[in-house]
Structures are given as structure tokens and as C-alpha cells.
Amino acid sequence: MHLRQPAVAGRFYTDVPADLRAEVESFLKQGAALPASALAAGDADRLAGLMLPHAGHVYSGRVIGATLAHVRLPRTVFLLCPNHTGLGTPLSVWPAGAWQTPLGPVPVDGEMARLLCEADEDFSADVMGHVREHSIEVLLPFLQVCAGDAPLHVVPVCVGTGQAPVLRTAGQRLARVLERCRVRDGRRPLLLVSSDMNHYEDQQTTLRKDDLALEAALRGDADALLVTVAREGISMCGAAPLALAFYALRAWAPGAAVRATLVMHETSAAVSHDTEHVVGYAGLRIFSC
Template sequence: MLRYPAVADRFYPGSAKALAREVSSMLPSGQAAPIRALAVVSPHAGYMYSGAVAGEAIGLVRIPETVIILGPNHHGQGRPVALSTATWQMPMGDVPADTTIAQMLLDAPDSPIEADESAHRYEHSLEVQVPFLQAMQPQLRIVPITLSHIPFSRCTEVAKTIADVIVASGRDILIVASSDMTHYESRQSAERKDRLALDRVEHLDAEGLYRTVMDNRITMCGVIPVTIAILAARQLGAKQARVQTYTDSGAVSGDTDQVVGYAGVIIS
């Protein structure tokens, strides 16, 4: 089964050559040794706005052959925790699913994760991460999971399932959580709110992040993926989270009255 690109030629170039050139320009150069990370938080806007943030976060870490990508479900289609086992057709080449890890996630005891392609058909938040991962790892296999808004208790169940499967597999597997930060507020307001959320991320405080976003009405679309990534990474032994980059759309558009915030975070 193939999953076709939903946002090629809109969020990123649709031709292999142009996309490879743009991704390469956004990856850091001269990195001595890649960081052995457990998870990365990366934004998912059009590359002209957030590509450099995604490139810096993903480009600084070691990318193993298998990456679990967690992204918010912007369209409301499909199951609440929906896993794709399709091969993803991308401009820079097809990317297969890691069907072994996918099946382990689906078969885990009391797994909240369900197989569902419909949730992925039009979703961009995972797709825009793939070219950066491809550029860093030619043998890439992915386990894409979209997430609707679910209670914190369900986040803990998803995270435990993911962490347990990673441990049981005995393999090096990275988690990438896709999220933008505050949407369509002034730069001053967005920075203030995003600082509250990112402070909880840096403390690896998953429940604190979840509550902070809800209590302060922070429009962080990927709070569920990031919450789950922190929970899973902590179970896997994470000790620190570092905000690598923070910016907003106004840095490109010049409009600082209505910005979207973007953060790149490395959890290790």
C-alpha cells in the first residue's frame, strides 16, 4: 500500500532535486559527532518558515534506521491514535514502514494504538519531517502515528506502549514529535506562552507541559505528541531536554502581530 504526498509543492519542493537541495541547505554542517538522542521535537510549517528549525534539530542527532514519528491529527479523520503501515511515496524516494515495530505496537498488551491509514491521508505534520530524516539516513524506515486530543492518562498508555516496544526490540529507535508552538498571536504573547511550555519540556515534565498548555490556552498543536515523547523518553532513561532553536514566522514574513512559534528540542 502506498501513501502519497499530501503537501509536496506546497510545504516543500515537489521535485527530488529541488527538495534535496533545500533540505541540505537547512542541515547543520561541520558537526563533529551526532548526538545520541532518544527524541526530537520538530516543527511542521512550510519549509520557508520552519524548515531551518527542523533541520537544525534533526540534523544534530544520530538518525537510526527506524524512526517513530508522532504528529497531531489536524483533520480529525481516523482513529485517535492511528498508525500507518503504508510505504510513503516521497519526492526523494519511497520510505517503507518498519512493519516489525508497527506490528509490535499493535499487538502490545492493551495497546491504545490502532492501524488506520485514513488519519494519515491528508496530514502534513509527519510528512514534512520525512525529507530531513531521509537526508540523514538512506536506509530509513518509519512508524508514523497521528494523535487526536486525548487525555493525559491515555498519553501515558501510548508512551508506555512505545517505550516497552523499543526496549523489547533491542534496537536503536528515535522518536520524533512534530509540533508548532503558539498560533496567531503577537510575538510578545507567543514568546511568553511558549516559554511557559518549553520550560516544562526542558524539565522533562510531561504532565506539567500538558497542564500548562491547557491552563494557559496555549495553541501548541502538537502538545499530545510532545507529551508522549517526553513520557516515553523518560521511561527509556532520558536525563535532559535542550531547546536548540526557537523562532517564529515573523522572522520570515515580517509580521510580528500574528506569528506562529517554532521550536527544535533534543531529548537525550
């Protein structure tokens, strides 16, 4: 059994279980009180994905809590994250076992992970892309608290390529696996993208660059997103995973409208009060209808 141990517990978030649960519950409660976090019944049925930031909880927890508030998680969540370490393969799929957090293990959906690796040569069973990567790990305690006693399984995918043709083809293959998962579970699985926005520029520059990337993201336009971040020099680390999600959703339901709504957007300056070197955090809900 592949058991992925926490890499950043005690640094990006507390490693004390009771404190971690209380912290996550507090962020979710704060988020649920925000009008922007409300989720209409019709939108709940059309929810296909989320984008959440992955900084330390003290910085990103408000955005994560607001975006996850009122969301009912399905049995299986496909987690798409960027590759910050350079380790592993272009599309690294954690194949089986579980991911350990201070709140307990989160089982991997081994069946869907296997199907994904069989579906496309670009997806490969590979743990090296994940062992030191933090961008899925920091989100798991939020998913565990949101799921409560309901079953929760994940398919972790670390995206180490930003090439549009590769991502487009991979999205088509991912769409087939998403459909297999829907048929098996009787409910649509969720795509969860882990991404921060622009990094380490001043507040004004970061907000301007974030807005440019978000404009493409809100349209669900993968091609425009990749072009925009490259042309404008936007250091959005999860642009490729988000593009992969958009490609997959469009291939999964050809002709359906793919759109996103912005739940919350802020920068690290809200906590650090440093406006010269900030990181942007945005929470998106992605709908397919």
C-alpha cells in the same frame, strides 16, 4: 502494500526532486554552522528523541536543519504527530508499506507498527488519520537526506487524544515496543515529535506562551506540559505527541533522567515580517541518561 502519497507537496515544500534535495541540504548546512547545533559525543549516545516543527519549509526549515544537524539517525524512527484533520482513531498507526516523497519512498517498519498495535488497544492500524495530515510528511525529506544511503524505516503515529491517562498508558506500551526495537537493531530507535508552538497571536504573546510550554518541555515533564498548555491557552499543536514521548521515555528507562535542550526557537515573523499573527517554531533534542 499501503503507499501513502504526498498530500502537501508543491505547497508546503517544492515537489521538484532536485530542488527539494538542494533546499533541504541548504537548511542542514546552515544549521550545522550554528554553535547551538553542536552535539557532544556523550550526548550523541544519550539522544533519545527530537521535536521538530512542521510548517512549510520556508518557515520551519531553519529550525529543522539546526536541530537535525550532526544527528546520526538509527534504522527506525518512531514519528509522533498531532492530528489536525480530526480523521482516524485516537492513536493511528500507519501499519505497513511506505510513504512516498518527491525524493522516493520511505519504508514503514511493519514489524514495529504491528507490535505497537498489539501492545495497547488505544493504538490501532489506521490510515485515515494520516492521509491528509501534513505534520509527518514535511519532515520526511529531511530524514531522507540525513540518512543518505543508510537504511531508514519509520513508524508513523498520529495522536488525536490529549487525555493524560490515555497518553500515560500508551507511553508505557510504546516503551515496550521501543525496547523490542532496540534489541532487534542493536541500537536505540529515535522518537521524533512533530509540533509547532503557539499559533496566530502577536509576536510578544507567542514568545511568552512558547517559553511557558518550553519550560515544562525542557524538564521532560509530560504532566506539567499538558497542564500548562491547557491553563495558559497555548495552541501548541503537538503538546500531546510530546507528552506521549516523555511518558514513553520515562517508562522505557525508569529512574533515568529525561531532559531536553533547545537548539533553536523563532517565529514565522522571521520570514513573513508580520509580527501580529505569528506561529512559533522550536527544535528540541531529548536525552535519556
